[in-house]
Amino acid sequence: xxxxxxxxxxxxxxxxxxxxxxxxxxxxxxxxxxxxxxxxxxxxxxxxxxxxxxxxxxxxxxxxxxxxxxxxxxxxxxxxxxxxxxxxxxxxxxxxxxxxxxxxxxxxxxxxxxxxxxxxxxxxxxxxxxxxxxxxxxxxxxxxxxxxxxxxxxxxxxxxxxxxxxxxxxxxxxxxxxxxxxxxxxxxxxxxxxxxxxxxxxxxxxxxxxxxxxxxxxxxxxxxxxxxxxxxxxxxxxxxxxxxxxxxxxxxxxxxxxxxxxxxxxxxxxxxxxxxxxxxxxxxxxxxxxxxxxxxxxxxxxxxxxxxxxxxxxxxxxxxxxxxxxxxxxxxxxx
Amino acid sequence: xxxxxxxxxxxxxxxxxxxxxxxxxxxxxxxxxxxxxxxxxxxxxxxxxxxxxxxxxxxxxxxxxxxxxxxxxxxxxxxxxxxxxxxxxxxxxxxxxxxxxxxxxxxxxxxxxxxxxxxxxxxxxxxxxxxxxxxxxxxxxxxxxxxxxxxxxxxxxxxxxxxxxxxxxxxxxxxxxxxxxxxxxxxxxxxxxxxxxxxxxxxxxxxxxxxxxxxxxxxxxxxxxxxxxxxxxxxxxxxxxxxxxxxxxxxxxxxxxxxxxxxxxxxxxxxxxxxxxxxxxxxxxxxxxxxxxxxxxxxxxxxxxxxxxxxxxxxxxxxxxxxxxxxxxxxxxxxxxxxxxxxxxxxxxxxxxxxxxxxxxxxxxxxxxxxxxxxxxxxxxxxxxxxxxxxxxxxxxxxxxxxxxxxxxxxxxxxxxxxxxxxxxxxxxxxxxxxxxxxxxxxxxxxxxxxxxxxxxxxxxxxxxxxxxxxxxxxxxxxxxxxxxxxxxxxxxxxxxxxxxxx
Numbered sequence: 001x002x003x004x005x006x007x008x009x010x011x012x013x014x015x016x017x018x019x020x021x022x023x024x025x026x027x028x029x030x031x032x033x034x035x036x037x038x039x040x041x042x043x044x045x046x047x048x049x050x051x052x053x054x055x056x057x058x059x060x061x062x063x064x065x066x067x068x069x070x071x072x073x074x075x076x077x078x079x080x081x082x083x084x085x086x087x088x089x090x091x092x093x094x095x096x097x098x099x100x101x102x103x104x105x106x107x108x109x110x111x112x113x114x115x116x117x118x119x120x121x122x123x124x125x126x127x128x129x130x131x132x133x134x135x136x137x138x139x140x141x142x143x144x145x146x147x148x149x150x151x152x153x154x155x156x157x158x159x160x161x162x163x164x165x166x167x168x169x170x171x172x173x174x175x176x177x178x179x180x181x182x183x184x185x186x187x188x189x190x191x192x193x194x195x196x197x198x199x200x201x202x203x204x205x206x207x208x209x210x211x212x213x214x215x216x217x218x219x220x221x222x223x224x225x226x227x228x229x230x231x232x233x234x235x236x237x238x239x240x241x242x243x244x245x246x247x248x249x250x251x252x253x254x255x256x257x258x259x260x261x262x263x264x265x266x267x268x269x270x271x272x273x274x275x276x277x278x279x280x281x282x283x284x285x286x287x288x289x290x291x292x293x294x295x296x297x298x299x300x301x302x303x304x305x306x307x308x309x310x311x312x313x314x315x316x317x318x319x320x321x322x323x324x325x326x327x328x329x330x331x332x333x334x335x
Numbered sequence: 336x337x338x339x340x341x342x343x344x345x346x347x348x349x350x351x352x353x354x355x356x357x358x359x360x361x362x363x364x365x366x367x368x369x370x371x372x373x374x375x376x377x378x379x380x381x382x383x384x385x386x387x388x389x390x391x392x393x394x395x396x397x398x399x400x401x402x403x404x405x406x407x408x409x410x411x412x413x414x415x416x417x418x419x420x421x422x423x424x425x426x427x428x429x430x431x432x433x434x435x436x437x438x439x440x441x442x443x444x445x446x447x448x449x450x451x452x453x454x455x456x457x458x459x460x461x462x463x464x465x466x467x468x469x470x471x472x473x474x475x476x477x478x479x480x481x482x483x484x485x486x487x488x489x490x491x492x493x494x495x496x497x498x499x500x501x502x503x504x505x506x507x508x509x510x511x512x513x514x515x516x517x518x519x520x521x522x523x524x525x526x527x528x529x530x531x532x533x534x535x536x537x538x539x540x541x542x543x544x545x546x547x548x549x550x551x552x553x554x555x556x557x558x559x560x561x562x563x564x565x566x567x568x569x570x571x572x573x574x575x576x577x578x579x580x581x582x583x584x585x586x587x588x589x590x591x592x593x594x595x596x597x598x599x600x601x602x603x604x605x606x607x608x609x610x611x612x613x614x615x616x617x618x619x620x621x622x623x624x625x626x627x628x629x630x631x632x633x634x635x636x637x638x639x640x641x642x643x644x645x646x647x648x649x650x651x652x653x654x655x656x657x658x659x660x661x662x663x664x665x666x667x668x669x670x671x672x673x674x675x676x677x678x679x680x681x682x683x684x685x686x687x688x689x690x691x692x693x694x695x696x697x698x699x700x701x702x703x704x705x706x707x708x709x710x711x712x713x714x715x716x717x718x719x720x721x722x723x724x725x726x727x728x729x730x731x732x733x734x735x736x737x738x739x740x741x742x743x744x745x746x747x748x749x750x751x752x753x754x755x756x757x758x759x760x761x762x763x764x765x766x767x768x769x770x771x772x773x774x775x776x777x778x779x780x781x782x783x784x785x786x787x788x789x790x791x792x793x794x795x796x797x798x799x800x801x802x803x804x805x806x807x808x809x810x811x812x813x814x815x816x817x818x819x820x821x822x823x824x825x826x827x828x829x830x831x832x833x834x835x836x837x838x
Contacts, residue, residue, distance in 0.1 A: 199450040204436075204443065211429035218427035219440045220415070279431040 027331065028272020031324055032284035035270065036291045043294050046301035057180055063293055064183045065176040069094070069245040070289035071187055073260050074267035075194060076237030078285040081268050082210045083230045084277030085141035089130060090238040090264055092152025093123050094257025097242025099156045102165025102252020112171050120239045126152065127235020131228030149261065156254035165252040175247035186244075187286065194282045206230050210277035266313075267292055270320055291320075341403055342367045342501050342532030343388060348397030349556075350383055357383040361397065362558035363534075363551050367500070370523060370533045372547030374540070375574050376740075376768035380556040381536045382424070385505045388534070389421045390414045401501065420499030422507050426490050430479025435460035437478045438493050467492050468518065482627055483510045488518075495522050502526065504535045508542060509765055512626035513796070513828070520546055538768060539795065540567055575770045593617050595652065596788045597668070597757045599637065602646035606632040608812035610646070614757065614788045619779060621803030622792040624831045629812035630792050634761045637790070639663040651756070664695070669755035681746050684735030688726050689715045691734045691745050696752045718748040723774055740771025747778070757788045765794055776802060796831075800824040 047055050073090050080087045097119045105115045126148065133144045176183055197203040205226040209216040216223050238260075245256055270288030273280025295316055299309050341364055348361035358380040365371035375381050387394045390411030399407045406413035414421075428437050435456045436443065444455045460474035469492055472485055481489065487510040494502060504523070508516045523533055523546060537543050543550060544567070551561040552573045559573050593616040602610040606629045614620050622630050635641040637648065639657030648655050650666045657663045682691055692715050693700055700711040715729050722744040726732050734745055743763055750758065760779065764772050779802060783789055793799050799806055800823045808816040808830040816830035 196450065199453070201441070201445075201449070201451075204441075204451060207432065208429050208440070211431050212427070214425060215427035215429055218421075221441065278429065 027327060028274075028324060029281050029284045029287075031327060032271045032287040032291070035320055035323075036287045036294070039291055039294050039298060043298050043301070046298060050301055059297075061178060061181045061183075063290070063297065064181040064187070065178070065248045066296075067290050067293040068176065068183050068186060068248065069241040070260065070263055070267055070292060071190065071286050072237050072241035072244060073264040074271070074285040074289045075190055075282045076234035076241070077264040077268050078271065078273045078280065078282040079197075079206065079230050079237075080141070080234045081273050081275060082206055082277060082280060083227055084210050084275075085134060085227070085231070086265070086275075087127075087130060087145045087231065087234050087238075088142065088261050089126065089145040089148035089152055090234060090241075091257045091259070091261030092149040092156070093126050093235055093238035094242040094245060094260050095156035095254055096126075096152050096159065096257075097123060097239040098246045098256050099160035099165070099252045099254050101243055101246040102167060103160055105168060105171065105246075107168035107170060109170075112168060116243060119243055120236055123235040123237070123239025123242070124232050125235070127232040127238075128228060130235065131231030134231065135224035135227035153255070153258070156257075160252050160254045163251065163253040163256075167246045167250045167252075169250075172247045172250050175244050183244075191283055191286060202226065202229060207278055210279070212278070263289075263292060266317055269317065272324060340367050341365070342369075342401070343534060344398075344400040344403070345384060345388060346398040346400075348384065348387055348394045348399060350387060350392065350395050356556055358387070358394075359556040360558055361387070361394075361553070361556070363388075364561070365501075365532045365534050365549075367532050368527060368530050369548045370527050370535060370546055372543040372550040373534060373536045373553065374543055374550060374570065375553035375559075376770050379553040379574070379768070381553055382505055383556075384553070385503050385534065385536060386423070389419065389423070389503050391421075391423070418497070418500045420494040420497055420502040421505075422491055422494045422503070423505045424509070426486055428478040428486055428490060430477065432478060433457075433475050434464075434472055434478055434481070434489055435474035437489055438463055438474070438496065440493075463492065463496050467495060467522065484512055484515060484626055487511055488515060491519060491522070495526065499526075499531060501532045502534070504533065506536055506538065508537055508539065509794075512794070514625070516542065538772075540570060540769075541797075571769055574768075593786075596650065597637070597790070598649040598652075600647040600649075602633070602636055602648070604632070604636070604642065604645070606812045607636065607646075610809075610812070610814055612807055612814065612817075614790060616756075616786045616788055617783050618805065619783050619789045619791055619803045621799035621806035622790060622809060623796055623799045623806050623827045624809035624815075626794055628809045628831075630809055631761065632812070633809070634759050634790070634792065637663070637759055638668060664753060664755075667754075667756040669750035669753055669758050682734050682742060685733050688719070688724065688729040688732055688734055688737070688745055692718050692729070692749050692752065695749050699752075714752065718752060721751070722748045722778065724748065738768075738771075740767040740775075743767055743771070743775070747775075751782075755787070757790070758782065759790045761792045762794050764798060796827050797824045800827055 044055060047053075047059070073094065076090055077087060100119050100122070101115060105111055130141075130145055130148055133139050134141050172178075175186075198207075205216065205221050206229075208219065208221055209223050209226055213223055216226075238257075241260065242257060246252055249256070267288035268280075268285045270291050271280065271282070271284030271286070273282070273285055292313070295313060296309065299312055300306075304312055343363065343365045345361050345363045348358060349356070350358045350361075361380060361384040363371070363373065363384065373381050373385065383392070386392045387410070388399060390413070393410075394407070397407070398405060399410055401413055401417040401419070404413070406417075413419075429440075438460050439456060443451045444459060446452050457474050464470075464472060464474060469488055472481065472489065478486060478489060487507070491504075491507060507519060511519065520542075523535070527533055527548075535543070535547065544565075549561060549563050550565060550570070552559040552565070552570065554574055565573070595613045595615050597614040598612070600611050608629070610629070610633055612620065622633065624630065632641060637657070639659050639662050642658075648657055650668065655662070655666050657666070657668075683694075689711065693706075693711055696714070697706065700706055700714055712730070718724070719726065719729055724737075724744045725741050726737060734742055737745065747760075747763065764775055767775065779789060779791070791799065791803055803822075804820045806818040806822050806827055807814045808818065808827060810831060818826060818830060
């Protein structure tokens with residue numbers, strides 16, 4: 001007679017497979033952090049080679065403050081990508097947020113608080129509209145957000161036709177203090193929020209529907225609602241990114257956010273968040289955002305003409321992605 | 336007594352899909368404390384009926400009652416209220432989440448802060464797996480990394496741990512090995528004895544006959560009969576509407592000294608552990624054993640779809656290097672493989688029957704890279720005729736809309752068009768109804784008689800016993816026994832388990 005029970009693999013094979021699975025799960029994140037560390041080392045080396053000193057408070061402050069807007073928008077983009085979507089309009093939200101802040105914010109505490117609130121709500125609203133169109137009207141995320149991106153760009157130009165406006169000094173100092181890399185606090189905070197989100201019901205649902213929408217529905221998850229929430233979160237984070245950008249540049253530019261359409265995606269790619277949905281960590285995307293910022297500095301110290309910067313940025317992205325897929329291939333082959 | 340109360344009742348439930356009437360008179364009544372078997376050919380409407388009852392799709396007309404309450408208008412909500420559990424053919428697992436997260440999903444333990452408690456989740460999952468006698472699955476493993484059988488076990492455990500009062504099991508055994516089936520039946524009987532109603536479909540008649548207290552037969556979307564017992568011939572007649580005298584045709588004569596067309600010597604890799612065999616013209620060589628003992632890997636290696644690190648494969652006496660499927664096809668090998676996740680590989684579901692059939696032989700029907708439609712049409716017509724593929728219009732009907740059995744025929748038909756010498760048939764009858772199974776057996780025997788060599792794996796041991804001239808029994812990547820044509824299912828199973836496992 002056959003014994004009832006469940007097929008059992010041999011012990012040793014099983015444990016080693018689990019170890020590999022555990023590792024495979026974290027490979028993209030580990031890789032993202034490794035790339036960041038390697039690039040930082042290269043930066044420090046080049047800096048020392050040219051100036052015979054190490055990067056100091058000024059340099060690190062500049063890196064953190066420059067990276068901050070990318071960090072925020074990349075976390076937002078990660079949330080959407082986990083649902084198997086993509087949000088191009090995040091750049092447009094940054095445009096509008098940046099312009100709104102530059103035009104309307106005054107140096108009173110009340111004005112700063114009110115306009116920060118308005119801008120964040122606006123971002124959430126834009127995200128919600130994207131989410132509703134994607135989840136309920138079942139439109140392709142790339143189409144919806146391409147359209148909303150253009151609309152938001154137009155809106156930003158209307159608000160701030162020419163670069164200018166101003167940001168109160170107190171606001172700049174609070175968000176992007178030029179005197180020290182204090183903004184790293186915000187990076188830690190956003191990373192912490194992400195870890196909390198991962199353990200909330202909403203976070204679980206976002207990942208679940210990215211894994212398999214049919215299964216999510218079968219488990220009673222309200223897929224459309226959760227998807228809308230994901231886009232709303234991303235919109236809010238993009239608005240926050242716009243505020244940080246305004247604080248860093250102490251002014252407004254209706255086109256300042258455009259570059260983040262692609263930077264946010266690049267950071268997510270470097271962070272190893274899967275575009276097939278359902279897996280990846282925004283912590284990787286945060287590392288990716290820093291990597292992109294440091295890369296600019298590295299290219300500068302390597303003496304590369306700023307005209308060719310995007311050429312080398314592209315090359316770098318290419319190599320990083322190849323490296324990731326090669327590692328994945330090695331791991332798969334070993335199974 | 337409570338036990339005679341009706342748990343589920345379907346009265347004249349009907350449903351069409353785009354003009355195709357899948358279900359016309361779905362009638363069924365299952366009681367609490369009863370295992371109710373639902374059988375019928377593919378396309379008889381079993382899955383449609385069970386999905387309507389589960390609230391996954393809506394009926395066009397008819398009445399559905401749970402516990403004598405009319406719930407027709409809100410079946411999905413009522414299913415939750417009446418604690419209805421479901422295990423359908425489409426698994427509802429999240430591949431990149433752990434087994435523990437999958438088991439609990441929305442019910443994961445949360446602390447005072449409303450955050451999910453990960454460590455407690457793992458402990459609870461361990462307890463659940465232990466309680467349901469599931470061994471060898473780590474709650475921390477990713478669901479997607481498990482073999483299909485284990486994924487199915489996780490899915491089943493997830494449904495049973497919610498202690499449903501009514502449970503629908505649609506083909507729950509199709510992916511399971513025989514010892515796992517025994518495990519599942521144990522759970523089902525326990526749940527029934529606790530007073531629940533179980534509705535259960537399977538293509539394996541033995542399973543239905545041994546497990547079900549009552550059986551309902553559907554044919555062409557209509558209820559045909561409900562009784563406590565049917566004998567097999569009668570059931571088959573009722574299901575197909577025709578008489579099939581024997582399930583499988585006579586085994587062809589053994590090949591004897593016919594030419595060896597395929598020879599494997601000492602195939603070895605991380606799974607295979609020195610597999611050798613010879614396959615002769617006109618022979619049907621069975622590959623048996625418990626599921627997952629390297630049979631799939633063997634087939635993939637022979638087809639060049641897997642790197643075999645050591646060993647030699649010879650085709651018609653000449654050494655062959657099969658490094659990719661294209662090499663194997665050129666040497667006259669063909670594979671019909673129903674992947675573990677049916678419908679994910681092999682066929683392009685949205686494309687027509689015609690496009691799917693001619694995929695591997697486009698150069699035969701094209702000139703200068705342009706497909707010549709009349710030639711393609713003639714080729715396809717022949718294949719459809721030969722395999723008796725039931726299609727409205729081969730040029731237009733998407734393969735995805737055919738019944739499972741007919742999809743399988745298309746898959747086989749595609750490879751037959753390449754005129755192979757060797758056919759590797761891997762579990763081609765899985766999830767196929769009796770009528771189509773009969774057609775496929777017939778075809779397999781005919782192919783052998785034509786002088787083709789066939790390597791045949793099936794998850795149903797009975798089928799291998801009935802069809803094959805010789806049987807290789809595999810265990811842990813090795814051939815542990817070779818049985819001749821007198822082998823019956825029992826001797827194959829005995830050989831599969833009798834070897835002392837390595838420590």
